Amino acid sequence: MKKFAYSFPILKDKVEEWLNFAREVNTTHREEFNKxxxxxxxxxxxxxLQESAEGYSVVVYTEAEDEHFMNKFKKDQSGFSQWFREQVSELQDVDLDFTTQMPEIVLDWKEKEE
Known part of the structure; x- marks a missing residue:
């Protein structure tokens, strides 16, 4: 399993809408999100949800089968995936089809198992 962490800004006047989007993804769209x-x-x-002097960001932690999950997401043309990308674009001003680049992992610590 590969691990990824990345962040995107949330537009200052859209934080409440973004929180509603997160709730909607986790409730009424949960099955589509799972699929x-x-x-x-x-x-x-x-x-x-991360607040800083610059404003708000969403920090995402993902575990995936391989490093190609974002390319698979970009190619997923399901109605839900298209709706999801539109919401992110509107609330965060991020085009998930073009502006997403996975960061390089530089530290991955784990407590030693005995």
Missing amino acids: MHQRIGVKKESWF
């Missing part, structure tokens, strides 16, 4: 992750090979995903 999308199955299609692209994602096994776990967590979202964190």
Whole structure:
């Protein structure tokens, strides 16, 4: 399993709408979200809302079968995936089809198992 962490800004006047989007993904769209992750090979995903002096960001932690999950997501033309990308574009001003580049992992610590 490969691990990924990345962040995207949330537009300052869209934080409440973004929180509603997150709730909607986790409730009324949960089954579609699950199916999308199955299609692209994602096994776990967590979202964190981060506030800083620059504003708000969503920090995402993902565990996937391989490093190609984002390319699979970009190619997924299901109605849900298209809706999801549109929401992210509107709330975060991020085009997930073009501006996403996975960061390089530089530290991955784990407590030693005995």
